Amino acid sequence: MNNQEVTSILLVGVGGQGMILASKILAQVAIERGLDVKLSEIHGMAQRGGSVVTQVRLGPAVNSPLVEKGQAEFIMASEQLEAWRWLPFLKKGGTVVLSTQTINPMPVIIGSQKYPQNIAQRVEKAAGRSIAMNAFKMAVAAGQPRAANVVLLGALLREMGIGEEEGLAALTAVIPERFLEENRKAFASGYHFEK
Amino acid sequence: MKELLSGNEAIARGAYEAGAGFAAAYPGTPSTEILENFARYPKVTAQWSPNEKVALEAGIGASLAGVRTLVAMKHVGVNVAADPLFTFAYTGVNAGLVLVSADDPGMHSSQNEQDNRHYARAAKVPMLEPSDSAEARDMTALAFQMSEDFDTPVMLRSTTRISHSKGLLDLKEGGGPAEIKEYRKDPKKYVMIPAFGRLRHLEVLKRLEKLKDYAETTPLNRVEKGSDGGKIGVVTSGVVYQYVKEALPQVSILKLGMPFPFPEERVKAFAASVEKLYVVEELEPFLEGYMRSLGLKVEGKSLFPLFGEIDANMIAEKILGTPLYKKLEPGDYDPAEIPMRPPVLCPGCSHRGAFYVVKKLKLITTGDIGCYTLSCLPPLQAMDTCICMGASISSAVGMVRANPALADKVVAVIGDSTFFHSGLTGIVDSVYNKAPLTVLILDNRITAMTGHQHHPGTGRTLQGEETVALDIVDVVKGLGVKRVVEVDPFDTKGMEKVLKEELAAPETSVVVARRPCALLKKKPDPPFACDPELCIDCGICMRLGCPAISQGDGHVQVDAALCTGCTLCGQICPKGALKEAGETHE
Numbered sequence A: 001m002n003n004q005e006v007t008s009i010l011l012v013g014v015g016g017q018g019m020i021l022a023s024k025i026l027a028q029v030a031i032e033r034g035l036d037v038k039l040s041e042i043h044g045m046a047q048r049g050g051s052v053v054t055q056v057r058l059g060p061a062v063n064s065p066l067v068e069k070g071q072a073e074f075i076m077a078s079e080q081l082e083a084w085r086w087l088p089f090l091k092k093g094g095t096v097v098l099s100t101q102t103i104n105p106m107p108v109i110i111g112s113q114k115y116p117q118n119i120a121q122r123v124e125k126a127a128g129r130s131i132a133m134n135a136f137k138m139a140v141a142a143g144q145p146r147a148a149n150v151v152l153l154g155a156l157l158r159e160m161g162i163g164e165e166e167g168l169a170a171l172t173a174v175i176p177e178r179f180l181e182e183n184r185k186a187f188a189s190g191y192h193f194e195k
Numbered sequence B: 001m002k003e004l005l006s007g008n009e010a011i012a013r014g015a016y017e018a019g020a021g022f023a024a025a026y027p028g029t030p031s032t033e034i035l036e037n038f039a040r041y042p043k044v045t046a047q048w049s050p051n052e053k054v055a056l057e058a059g060i061g062a063s064l065a066g067v068r069t070l071v072a073m074k075h076v077g078v079n080v081a082a083d084p085l086f087t088f089a090y091t092g093v094n095a096g097l098v099l100v101s102a103d104d105p106g107m108h109s110s111q112n113e114q115d116n117r118h119y120a121r122a123a124k125v126p127m128l129e130p131s132d133s134a135e136a137r138d139m140t141a142l143a144f145q146m147s148e149d150f151d152t153p154v155m156l157r158s159t160t161r162i163s164h165s166k167g168l169l170d171l172k173e174g175g176g177p178a179e180i181k182e183y184r185k186d187p188k189k190y191v192m193i194p195a196f197g198r199l200r201h202l203e204v205l206k207r208l209e210k211l212k213d214y215a216e217t218t219p220l221n222r223v224e225k226g227s228d229g230g231k232i233g234v235v236t237s238g239v240v241y242q243y244v245k246e247a248l249p250q251v252s253i254l255k256l257g258m259p260f261p262f263p264e265e266r267v268k269a270f271a272a273s274v275e276k277l278y279v280v281e282e283l284e285p286f287l288e289g290y291m292r293s294l295g296l297k298v299e300g301k302s303l304f305p306l307f308g309e310i311d312a313n314m315i316a317e318k319i320l321g322t323p324l325y326k327k328l329e330p331g332d333y334d335p336a337e338i339p340m341r342p343p344v345l346c347p348g349c350s351h352r353g354a355f356y357v358v359k360k361l362k363l364i365t366t367g368d369i370g371c372y373t374l375s376c377l378p379p380l381q382a383m384d385t386c387i388c389m390g391a392s393i394s395s396a397v398g399m400v401r402a403n404p405a406l407a408d409k410v411v412a413v414i415g416d417s418t419f420f421h422s423g424l425t426g427i428v429d430s431v432y433n434k435a436p437l438t439v440l441i442l443d444n445r446i447t448a449m450t451g452h453q454h455h456p457g458t459g460r461t462l463q464g465e466e467t468v469a470l471d472i473v474d475v476v477k478g479l480g481v482k483r484v485v486e487v488d489p490f491d492t493k494g495m496e497k498v499l500k501e502e503l504a505a506p507e508t509s510v511v512v513a514r515r516p517c518a519l520l521k522k523k524p525d526p527p528f529a530c531d532p533e534l535c536i537d538c539g540i541c542m543r544l545g546c547p548a549i550s551q552g553d554g555h556v557q558v559d560a561a562l563c564t565g566c567t568l569c570g571q572i573c574p575k576g577a578l579k580e581a582g583e584t585h586e
């Protein structure tokens, strides 16, 4: 990411996974850099375990709050099927940071459809770059099972070329004091994740 | 200091900065957070009303009492509030009143995608339309001033992408309720009997002329000259303006921050300044209709759809003939292979048991709107209709009266918040007209679908203060229902017995299924597990559509992290294989 152009990021996952925190930290990075930023998220029905998406755009001046098909430089997915579902939004050569966690959707639960196989490999083949990790396990190891998104965010910020200190400063500005320690750990484990 | 605010937060902020002292609303996506945010400001009065008509009427009272007032609702809420709106447009205000309509092109969470710009024209009130959070704040504040200057309610139209997108804005210092204006008796202005109403209608028409003049000069409507030497000109408004900027940075744009009244002269002048004229707007050809009536040659709905949302890529494709972005679709990308992930009833949701029984009894279910509407999807598929809030009961009255053969097969199902919104009159209709109807009220003690707001049955106000909790059982008895039974929706046998009895009864009966929404519960009960030695993999428990239960290897599995111990699966398993964890042979 550079400060001269608009960067478009898609955060995708399953309702209830807490995508909004990650988008707030990204926005904080932009604010600290004196950049413009727009976020867009859908509420309502999406909260009940549905597929959810948050769009983040940062740069010198941002018009549209939406990230469109073929436009995202980065996709961060907290569930692998969602990474695959939203892949058409990736720009050619773009980067996907995904968690290998699987959450079965209702058609799979009731047996009317199968969960697609080998998603991480398929994303790897299609994207310019892809980083897959079990963010949930890493968050548990950091002491906060609900921080899987912060783990992924660490990896995403590194891919975006944002310094670790800068990322941590944004995190510290957004997350309440009492949850900071585990979240900083989670962030660092994602930031230093080796493929 | 710049702050990142959503459109809804910005509208609340704008109202606060402009001195609003009162606000009323009924929740509805994408409008809900407007009131929730306004209520957090100091010294203001804010309330959830039971429905949008009541909210607007409370707002009218506050305006006449001299207090600047904000009223907010989703687009379909304006249908409910339309009656007071159309006559309030005649009386005008004392202190300013702004009515926010949050429309939902693309139907992210609504039952239709009506375009509420038509309401501004039909009620003859001005409408402003912001294109981002900063404008949402500024236009809300301006709308209060306009409301008093022109003596009219002012509508502010947001859409999902404005309400739920965040952008940076500079917060102004100060704010808080303005000084209360004096209350003045003025029956000729406020008592709309025909003799006075006729006079006020003339005032409305005069006001409309003044507003038209205003529209011709206000900076809300502005031209941005392009670098293409006047080749292409685009008329647009709202969030679509941002997409036009993204797709066509070189063209001239006439941005209408005030789509009604329509600024005819400015549009004509703009049209004359460009070689080719386009109008880009979501949903209805609202602006286009005016442009055509002026005899302008313009392309709009010949290129763009009458439904759903527009985006920058579509604009580039339709106007320049080349897409902005190329979507990535590798050879092995097959949408048919990707299972949908629709929203589902939560694990432990109290609605699940009720619908399991309704489905088992093979009933015709006139449904309503709320989380429970999700029961229409597989595997429950237990809802036959969903039209608008309240329609479950009243449409069922029509069904069983018009076609008595259906009387013991129809059940009207409605949530508690929806019941207080517009279910009461349906019950009155049923009792009064002696309909042999059975109504099932799902009382989960909250307005869950829109994010858990209080309502008249919860015993708490918007601010969480204690208040009277209206008891649904008492309410329906008061409305004249003789047969009222309370059941626990997690007791499937009990529910089945009661429903059968009430369906057979020749009069109106109400069954109240009581159990708080699972998300209100602080600590779940011990999770269940499947005993692999007992499970015969028959799949009966899968019919519950519980996200915690899935197919394992030769037997089902319960995800202990999701299970809330609601016991439903245990009740319906024919082999007794599903039990509290620890009692199984795992």
Ligand SMILES: Cc1ncc(C[n+]2csc(CCOP(=O)(O)OP(=O)(O)O)c2C)c(N)n1
Pocket: B026, B027, B028, B029, B052, B074, B076, B077, B080, B111, B369, B370, B371, B372, B389, B414, B415, B416, B417, B418, B419, B444, B446, B447, B448, B449, B450
């Ligand atoms: C006229 C109108 N106003 C608001 C809404 C938005 N809305 C849909 S469902 C609902 C409330 C549902 O609450 P409840 O009936 O208690 O059911 P629950 O979601 O708790 O199951 C609301 C406010 C709407 N669809 N129509």
Ligand code: SF4
Pocket: A048, B344, B345, B346, B347, B348, B349, B350, B351, B371, B372, B444, B448, B449, B517, B518, B519
């Ligand atoms: S939020 Fe409450 S009412 Fe809605 S699906 Fe979940 S448990 Fe059921």
